[in-house]
Amino acid sequence: AGQREPPVLIPGDSRSMRGMEASTRKARGALFLWCACFVATSAKLQRGVASLGLMETPGSRDAPWFYIGKFGFGFGIGDYHIRVRTKQAVDPPMGVSMEVFLDEEWERVAPEPLCNREHLTRKVKRLNATTTWTDWNKGQVEHNVRPHIWYFALCRCQNMSDPLQPRRTMEVEYELRSTQADGSEFSFEVRYMPIAVTLSVFCLSGFLFRFAIRCQHVQKTAGELHPVVLALAVAVVLHFVSQLLHLLHLMAFERRGVSTSFAGALTDILFMLSQVVSSALLLIISQGYTLDRSKETVVDKAKPVVAVLALVHVVLVGQSIMQGESSDTHHDNGGFAGWALVMMRVLLYGWFATGVQSLLRTSEFKLQPFLLRFLVVGSLYFLAYPIIFFVVRCFAEYLQHPLMEIGMTVMQTASALWLSELFLGKGEYYQVSTLSASLLPGGCGIVSGAKQD
Numbered sequence: 001a002g003q004r005e006p007p008v009l010i011p012g013d014s015r016s017m018r019g020m021e022a023s024t025r026k027a028r029g030a031l032f033l034w035c036a037c038f039v040a041t042s043a044k045l046q047r048g049v050a051s052l053g054l055m056e057t058p059g060s061r062d063a064p065w066f067y068i069g070k071f072g073f074g075f076g077i078g079d080y081h082i083r084v085r086t087k088q089a090v091d092p093p094m095g096v097s098m099e100v101f102l103d104e105e106w107e108r109v110a111p112e113p114l115c116n117r118e119h120l121t122r123k124v125k126r127l128n129a130t131t132t133w134t135d136w137n138k139g140q141v142e143h144n145v146r147p148h149i150w151y152f153a154l155c156r157c158q159n160m161s162d163p164l165q166p167r168r169t170m171e172v173e174y175e176l177r178s179t180q181a182d183g184s185e186f187s188f189e190v191r192y193m194p195i196a197v198t199l200s201v202f203c204l205s206g207f208l209f210r211f212a213i214r215c216q217h218v219q220k221t222a223g224e225l226h227p228v229v230l231a232l233a234v235a236v237v238l239h240f241v242s243q244l245l246h247l248l249h250l251m252a253f254e255r256r257g258v259s260t261s262f263a264g265a266l267t268d269i270l271f272m273l274s275q276v277v278s279s280a281l282l283l284i285i286s287q288g289y290t291l292d293r294s295k296e297t298v299v300d301k302a303k304p305v306v307a308v309l310a311l312v313h314v315v316l317v318g319q320s321i322m323q324g325e326s327s328d329t330h331h332d333n334g335g336f337a338g339w340a341l342v343m344m345r346v347l348l349y350g351w352f353a354t355g356v357q358s359l360l361r362t363s364e365f366k367l368q369p370f371l372l373r374f375l376v377v378g379s380l381y382f383l384a385y386p387i388i389f390f391v392v393r394c395f396a397e398y399l400q401h402p403l404m405e406i407g408m409t410v411m412q413t414a415s416a417l418w419l420s421e422l423f424l425g426k427g428e429y430y431q432v433s434t435l436s437a438s439l440l441p442g443g444c445g446i447v448s449g450a451k452q453d
Contacts (some may be wrong), residue, residue, distance in 0.1 A: 045185075046071075046176045049087070052096070052156045053169035062169045064156045065114040068098075069176050072149045072188030072398040073141050076181025081136045084129045084154070087171040093128035094170060095159035100124070100139065101151040103397055115157035122150075126158070129172055136177075147188045149397050152176055189401040190250075196402070197247045200409050204240045207417065211236060214424045226435050227299075228281060228290060229423045235277035236416050242270035243409070265321050268332060271412070272313045278415050279348055280306045282378045286355030290433040291367065309344075316340050333389070333404065342386045349382035370428045377418060384411040 046069040053062025071080065082098050100123040101109055109117055118124060125137050141150060154172060159165045179185050186193075215233065219225050225233075249263040284302050288295030320337035329335045356375045360368055388407040392400045422429045429435070 046178075048174060050154045050172045050174055051169055052154065052172055054167065063114055065117065066154045066172075068152050068154055068174055070149050070151045070187075071178035072147055072191075073143060073178070074147045074180050074188045074191065075143050077140050077142045078178065078180050080139050080141070080150075080152070080176065080178040082125065082127070082139075082152070082174065082176050083134045083136050084127050084172050084174045085133045086129045086131055087173060088166075089131055090129070090166055090170070093130045094166060094172070095156065095162070096127045096129045096172060097155045097158050098125045098127060098137075099153045099155055101153070103149040103151070106149075106151050109151075115155075117153075117155075118157075133175075146396075147398050149188075187398075189398045193402060193405065194247065194250045196406055196409075197243060197250060200243045200413070201240070201247055204236075204243055204413065207413070207420075208236060208240055211420055211424075214420070218424060226290075226423065228285075228435075231277060231281055232416070232419050232423060235274045235281070236420075238270050238274035238277065239412055239416065242267050242274060245270065265317070268317045268321070269314050271408075272317050273310060274412060276306065276310045276313055278412065278419070279309070279382070281419065282381060283348065283352055283355070285374070286352045286359070286378065288355075288359055290435060291359065291363070293434070296434075309348075312344065313341070332401075338389055342389050345382050345385045349379060352378050352382055367432050370432055374429075381411065381415050384408075 048068065050066035050068060051061050052064055052066060054064060055062040071078075080100075084096055086094055097118075099118060099121045101120060102122050105120045105122075109120055112120065123139055125139060127134055127137060141148075154174060156165075156170070177185070178187070180188070180191070184191065211233070215225055215229060218229070245263055246267040249267060252263070280302065284298050285291065287298045287302070289298045316337040320332060320335065329338075333341055353375065356371055356378070360371050360375075363371065385408065388404060388411070392403045392407070395403060421427070423435065
């Protein structure tokens with residue numbers, strides 16, 4: 001990890017609970033349609049339109065320098081190909097340069113003036129753009145020590161002083177295709193994600209099968225499933241479908257080289273909704289639902305809150321999608337969306353912890369051991385995202401995406417396993433909650449309530 005390689009560049013988820021589920025489904029349905037607006041190209045073939053003007057002001061639409069993408073190259077010799085064309089007629093051809101930067105120098109690029117960044121490049125390719133696509137221009141990089149992320153930008157600084165060049169902002173279409181040494185067009189940070197997601201789908205399939213059998217057994221015994229079990233089923237199904245869609249998205253990505261972001265967006269939205277349902281379950285139990293009969297109306301009060309949570313989480317996913325591939329984010333929840341999610345999870349943790357501590361002060365003694373364990377496990381769930389978010393930032397850029405994806409998947413899968421054992425097992429929670437009453441013939445049983453004076 002300490003070695004510094006000189007990279008070689010070679011040219012070229014009772015009714016109250018069901019009502020909460022219905023609210024979540026409505027929000028999911030509306031936002032599903034909303035996310036359809038984000039159909040866009042995202043894959044190994046990166047394409048778009050760069051606006052290249054004459055104002056040397058960073059962030060200006062008329063700036064002469066435009067970031068177009070990045071790609072993580074693994075070991076060996078990788079290739080990249082670029083071609084461009086102008087949307088407006090030009091004569092003579094417009095001079096455009098593609099500047100290629102290594103990750104080790106990228107942080108030094110932003111402070112530099114727009115037209116004084118060429119000295120930080122590892123390679124510059126000069127292109128003459130007209131309304132017709134140029135030929136594919138090939139370049140190569142070679143890594144022998146460790147992978148690197150390379151950044152690509154288009155620039156017209158070289159010819160801005162030429163009186164024959166256009167004196168207005170020009171729109172330049174570009175296509176950038178990158179491949180690994182073995183021909184794979186996966187960037188290094190997602191190179192092994194198909195294997196990880198396949199394993200996740202396989203494990204979730206087994207869990208879902210076992211969960212369905214246990215639910216069927218409980219239903220035969222009790223006549224119906226408790227609402228918390230139904231809610232957990234929603235969370236598990238959402239998680240499974242999100243992982244399955246992710247796998248299909250990656251397969252299409254690998255097969256065609258280009259895929260739409262709709263499957264990726266739907267994957268992220270379903271996964272986020274699965275987390276919202278799991279969070280809602282923990283929150284309503286922390287407020288006394290299933291533990292104190294006087295708190296059975298908690299769900300009614302929680303329904304609008306859950307709907308808002310679902311909405312906010314999905315809007316954040318949408319914001320991240322609209323932002324597109326930013327040069328300074330290296331996983332799906334980078335940037336503003338990631339920080340906003342961290343803040344939301346901390347706030348939810350505060351609500352959860354306050355609720356459990358209130359129950360600890362007012363509950364019977366036999367309920368307290370369970371509440372203490374519930375507090376610990378629930379805290380781990382709510383704080384997992386913030387912890388993962390900050391820990392991955394300590395790793396190299398090309399490791400942040402897989403670590404974030406795997407960490408979040410493990411977190412959600414582990415929570416589903418724990419909650420299923422909590423709700424369907426005959427353990428401590430079953431003995432002190434309304435689940436034991438609902439599963440007894442006649443629906444009566446002993447349920448812990450508030451501490452008696």
